[in-house]
Amino acid sequence: MPLPRNPPPPSAIVELANVTLGFGDRTVLDGVTLAIEENCFVGVLGANGSGKTTLMRAILGLVPPRAGSVRVLGQAARRGNPAVGYMPQLRDTSAAGRLRGYDVVAAAVNGHRWGLPRLGAAGRREVDWALDMVGATTLARRPLAETSGGERQRLLLAQALIGRPRLLLLDEPLISLDPSRAQGVVTLVRDLQQALRLTVLFSAHELNPLLGAIDRVLYLGSGKAALGTVDEVITAPILSRLYGSPIEVVRLGGRIFVMAGAHEVGRDAHLHEHNDADHAHHHAHDHGDLG
């Protein structure tokens, strides 16, 4: 097997052992074994439907594996694990848009407990801390509906930090962002990851915005996974195996292009979703905070 595999080190925060994942009659991961170390920024890449979201949902305990085991911090993955923070893929936020950013972020404070949504002093400190960490304290006074895509991502990132997780799962945070703003989000996540010593799984369609920031790449495709440094994983043999077709890797001016024939992989899917997201968020204004 040419795929690089790390033997599970003692500091592994996520361990997959022979994991098979799927939904309906689809299998997205087939017998995958890997371990992600603590304090590591991992870019999760792969074509649409390669299982990026499903893998995150399995780590969250929302999708039970069909076979094998998913362990987080040495324990079986389970819902409500306070050590795991999550930022779902941006979707229709019409309900959240009616409230100001602060209240949306604050909804995550003990949000799973019964009772009135009263914050208390400790809760307010937690929200203030999270907003401060992403530099969104001022931003949070505005209604969510009146923030730009990049600003919204920062607020949702603050929400993911509530509860002080050690592992952060970010599902496509760059969707619908233009390149300079995407870079801003990547830099922010990198700073957070280092300041708080987090492990971050950051899924994306394109590798280039993540270059220089990530420690590892987790590339998914054809039910398989490859985990390693960019140089170890982004190679023609490994990607050809993951895509099930001949792939060429072209390096140009510090950027890496993954080509299937004359076609750049990931680029079209990204543009496509970009349009969808624009359609869903036509209220977003550009306030230039993330450049």
Add this chain to the structure above:
Amino acid sequence: MFAYDFMVNAYAAATIVAIVAGLVGYFLVLRGQTFAGHALAHVGFAGATGAVLTGAPPLWGLVFATLAGGIGMGAFGERLAERDVAIGIVLALSLGLGLLFLHFFTAHATQATALLFGNVLGVDTATIHALLGIGLAVLAALAAISRPLLFTSLQPELAEAKGVSPRLVGMLFLALVALTTAACAQIVGVLLVFSLMVGPAATAQALTRRLWPGLLLAALVALAEAWLALALAFYTDWPTSFWITALGGVFYAAAALRGRRG
């Protein structure tokens, strides 16, 4: 006007219902489930007319039918509760069933009008006690579920990952909407439940983006609309339900205009 017992009763009933409807309505509007709330009222119409047919009190028919409808909708999950076509078909079917029940029970045409458009001036003490019981139960339950309800309304995927069951919370919430609908129908009738549950909450959300002020404002706007409408109805002799809908429209339009300028 408070020299008349029926006006005192009307104010008592309207006060209870307005506060509950404003607060429950706030979450209903936030979740974008207003159409589901509207449909529940029609399910209640079938229940109430069915109760009249069997000789039971219409209020309990309303409560039973809306509760069953609310829990049923909630059990099918968030996605069904937001599916307009399915809800619309249930709505039409309920109204049709109600019509059939009325057809078998032709003696009281006024009863049908009261169910459809409300008859707050005809509220007796027993009904006020029932409304008070329903109102307190709904408020207590809403207080108990409001934190996970807010979380799952704003961020369903994250809430689920954090251990909230969106289906359970959604089902409990629709049960509360059902009870509120039954209470509202006593004042404005099943066709106009929207006016007390959705209008004031939408008005409040147009005026403030903050959670607690928004909740408070929704209850206050509902209360103001109900009280003013009763006074206007007393002095003009026009139906109370008309005045509630008229005030609801005026308040909402004013709030929307102000929101657009601000």
